[in-house]
Amino acid sequence: MLLACLDLEGVLIPEVWIAVAEATGIDGLRRTTRDEPDYDALMRYRLDLLARNGLTLPEIQGVIGTLDPLPGAVEMVGWLRERFQLVILSDTFYEFGMPFMAKLGHPTLLCHKLIVEGDRIVDYALRLPDQKRAAVRAFHALNFRVIAAGDSYNDTAMLTEADAGVLFRPPANVIAEFPQFPVTTDYDGLRAQFERAAAVLG
Amino acid sequence: MLLACLDLEGVLIPEVWIAVAEATGIDGLRRTTRDEPDYDALMRYRLDLLARNGLTLPEIQGVIGTLDPLPGAVEMVGWLRERFQLVILSDTFYEFGMPFMAKLGHPTLLCHKLIVEGDRIVDYALRLPDQKRAAVRAFHALNFRVIAAGDSYNDTAMLTEADAGVLFRPPANVIAEFPQFPVTTDYDGLRAQFERAAAVLG
Numbered sequence: 001m002l003l004a005c006l007d008l009e010g011v012l013i014p015e016v017w018i019a020v021a022e023a024t025g026i027d028g029l030r031r032t033t034r035d036e037p038d039y040d041a042l043m044r045y046r047l048d049l050l051a052r053n054g055l056t057l058p059e060i061q062g063v064i065g066t067l068d069p070l071p072g073a074v075e076m077v078g079w080l081r082e083r084f085q086l087v088i089l090s091d092t093f094y095e096f097g098m099p100f101m102a103k104l105g106h107p108t109l110l111c112h113k114l115i116v117e118g119d120r121i122v123d124y125a126l127r128l129p130d131q132k133r134a135a136v137r138a139f140h141a142l143n144f145r146v147i148a149a150g151d152s153y154n155d156t157a158m159l160t161e162a163d164a165g166v167l168f169r170p171p172a173n174v175i176a177e178f179p180q181f182p183v184t185t186d187y188d189g190l191r192a193q194f195e196r197a198a199a200v201l202g
Numbered sequence: 203m204l205l206a207c208l209d210l211e212g213v214l215i216p217e218v219w220i221a222v223a224e225a226t227g228i229d230g231l232r233r234t235t236r237d238e239p240d241y242d243a244l245m246r247y248r249l250d251l252l253a254r255n256g257l258t259l260p261e262i263q264g265v266i267g268t269l270d271p272l273p274g275a276v277e278m279v280g281w282l283r284e285r286f287q288l289v290i291l292s293d294t295f296y297e298f299g300m301p302f303m304a305k306l307g308h309p310t311l312l313c314h315k316l317i318v319e320g321d322r323i324v325d326y327a328l329r330l331p332d333q334k335r336a337a338v339r340a341f342h343a344l345n346f347r348v349i350a351a352g353d354s355y356n357d358t359a360m361l362t363e364a365d366a367g368v369l370f371r372p373p374a375n376v377i378a379e380f381p382q383f384p385v386t387t388d389y390d391g392l393r394a395q396f397e398r399a400a401a402v403l404g
Binding site: 078127 | 203280283284287288289296300303304307308309310311312315329330333336337340341343344345346
């Protein structure tokens with residue numbers, strides 16, 4: 001019995017912080033874990049930038065509301081759901097992810113949460129460290145076999161833990177460091193990888 | 203962060219074996235765990251009846267294809283998905299459940315599997331014993347709080363394991379034996395129970 005675990009940003013939707021940076025003109029929000037590998041330091045920096053620019057959660061959600069899933073993502077989700085049980089594993093926050101879930105037909109999303117006071121984001125709550133890997137382990141304990149796909153460094157633990165892992169539009173350093181995972185750059189290729197893995201895993 | 207776990211048969215869709223009994227006229231398929239508490243004995247009896255009547259999986263799926271979710275179930279699923287991460291926990295089989303999933307907008311379904319040779323159901327494979335309880339435990343380990351709803355005896359372990367449990371249209375003996383769970387008989391009442399539990403659990 002097969003479960004599909006999919007990353008969200010970069011696989012089904014655009015990178016949210018980049019999109020907010022573009023829409024608000026706050027260039028500092030373009031900073032990613034590639035520039036600042038310490039995730040907590042990066043989030044403190046982002047929250048500080050939001051506070052200094054007086055950017056509220058409703059304003060950010062207004063920006064997110066104008067964004068669409070990547071072209072073909074809705075069809076990709078539909079295709080997966082007809083063949084597998086689908087769970088989205090993302091390190092985004094529900095406050096950012098849920099507007100996209102509505103546009104993707106509300107697949108199940110396991111992610112994190114912001115801490116909000118009034119209309120201001122004051123902190124964030126990781127539901128669990130290394131949650132993508134932990135989720136695949138939990139599904140294994142429930143006797144599912146897992147095919148996982150993601151685009152970046154923070155997906156590689158999930159891909160390693162899964163019975164089959166696929167890289168979707170990854171950066172060159174991830175391809176170089178994880179040559180064991182097949183790489184695909186479009187949804188037709190991703191569907192082919194899922195079909196191939198499913199044929200092997202039964 | 204809140205997860206909703208919902209039973210399937212009797213909560214969102216009709217009882218499949220009863221429906222197949224009605225459509226095929228094979229009255230023996232009306233037998234349930236209330237008549238035969240040994241689940242394996244009941245399944246052997248059902249598979250034997252299918253074989254003796256020459257009933258194939260495609261024929262059963264043809265019957266299932268004519269069945270609809272319970273009135274209001276599609277809206278109930280939609281309401282839950284806007285507010286919670288929804289996972290359906292059922293002791294049905296994917297071969298029976300998936301046509302209903304398509305009609306319910308493909309929520310994530312964790313259930314069991316039939317063993318099919320050609321077009322005949324020859325056996326069944328429980329993915330995991332006591333899988334509903336195990337799933338709630340796994341979601342707890344992933345730091346989710348769980349609100350669960352089901353209608354029958356095989357849901358009570360899930361309801362007990364969850365942070366809040368609700369009985370939906372249960373038989374009298376389940377109400378009597380599990381007075382700790384609130385009882386509701388319609389979807390408005392079920393929505394109210396989920397709202398109440400969510401307000402308590404945050």
